[in-house]
Every structure is written in structure tokens, then in C-alpha cells.
Amino acid sequence: MIYQKFKPSIHLTPYVECYYLWESQVYLSAPLQVESPPTGYTSLIFNYGDPYRVINEKYKDVPTPATFLSGQATKSYRLQLSGQIGIVGVVMKPSAIHTLFGIPMYEMSDERIAMEDVLGKEALYLHEQILEAGTAAGRIQTIEQFLLRKLSQPKGAFDRTDYVANLIMEKRGVLPIRDLMDELYVCQRQFQRHFLKKVGVSPKYYARISRISKLCALMAQKQWKIQDWHELIATYGYYDQSHFIKEFTEFTGKSPSLYIKGNSELANYL
DSSP: EEEEEEEEOGTTTTEEEEEEEEEEEEEEEEEEEEEEOOSSSSEEEESSSOOOEESSSSSEEEEEOOOEEEOOOOOEEEEEEEEEEEEEEEEEEHHHHHHOOOOOOTTTTOOOEEEHHHHTTTHHHHHHHHHOOOOOHHHHHHHHHHHHHHSSSSSSOOOOOHHHHHHHTTTOSOOHHHHHHHHHHHHHHHHHHHHHHOOOOOOOHHHHHHHHHHHHHHHHOOOOOOOGGHHHHHHOSSHHHHHHHHHHHHHSSSHHHHHHOOOOBBBHHO
């Protein structure tokens, strides 16, 4: 497998976490199934390899469009890949798709929407440009220029809701959200409504996703051992071990000990 990450230009850092390129050097003779926990990010995906499928709680087996926008994942999901892998993706900050494209994100939770349905012929032309670019640098540059054009004519403004969403991710979900609401908003109901529209889930649920995302990344990279549970529980603000296990199992479908022993998370392949 070839997996490369690329940083966005400084103008796009409030909206883009990174770009990535994922390719297989050989043709997959048997289907490969890998899982991913909810990450807290959304994405733009451009597939120039063979089609692949997604399995989650909402859909048992869904083929993905060649080019699509992906909303918040609320639980773990699986990718089923076969043939040749060729994907270039944009990992977007939690509210960036709404800001740039004006899509109500509560409509996109656990969804993958064909980019053509949002951008029409512009999406088809962009995909053609990516295919013609031929190199990783060329493909990333093509996407970067596209996003910079969108940034010059955004569908929404970067505001305090975007700031809070990015801060929740930065702090791994471990921060007093109620204090943030009191500090930044006169009306908490207004904040909840704006957050749901821009991110796709409630602020508290997004904080839970952010915590699980970081924990799963640590486990997939073998940076945490089973005997360190108590330290982990304290670091991530869980009340006790029972609370931690219940929360982890709800999002991943596995107990923490089972997950760390035998997970097939994307991080192990990339």
C-alpha cells in the first residue's frame, strides 16, 4: 500500500485537516475489508481505482460514487475494497463542508453524497482534471485550486460555531462545552441549532466522537497497553471504567480489550 499525507495551504487550514493519497501497488485478488471508527472529520473523496463499498449501521452494503462528500460518521463503519485502489481524499474540518458548499450537515450524517448532485457538471470536470493530472502532486494541486475558488465565494461564513467545533476536535472532546456555550452564546438553543446545521450532530455528541476518535487512533498505532486503562480513563475524562467501556462499545461495537487485540482499523493498513 502507498499512503501519503499532504498539508493544505495556509489559507485553507481552518477548513482542511489534510489531503491524502491511497493506492495499492498490486491488484487485490480477494476483497479487503477494513474498519474505521468515527473520526470527527468529514471528507471529499475522488476515486480513480475500482469501486468500493461501505457498510455501516444505516446501510448494510452501499457502493460509493466515484466522487462524493462524506458527512459525520456517528458509529464505526467498514470499507470493502477489491481490485485496484486509487483514492485521493480531503479530510475536512468538522464544519467546513457547510461553510464551502452550504449543505445542512444534519442531512449528511453517515451519508456519502455524490458530488455531482451538489456541484453538477463542475464535479465531473474536476474528476476529469484529477484523472488527467497523473501524479500525486498534480492531483493535490488540482483539488487545492478548486477549494481556494470555493473559499473565495463561500456559501457561509466562518464564525464562532466553526471555532467551537474545531476546538472540540483539538481538545479531543475533553473540555467544558457548557462553559463554552455560556461564554460565546446568549442563547444555548441557538448554538445547538447552528452546530447541528454546520457539523451534523449535537455539540455533546461531537465531543464524544472526538474522544473515541483519538482513543482508537492510539490503539491502532499500539500506543496504549491494556494495563494503562486507568490512566487513559483519567486522561479522557470518563467517570470510571464502566463508563469508558460502555462508551467505547457503543461507538465501535467492541469492548476496548477486544478492539486493541484484533482490530482491523484503517490505520493498520495506511
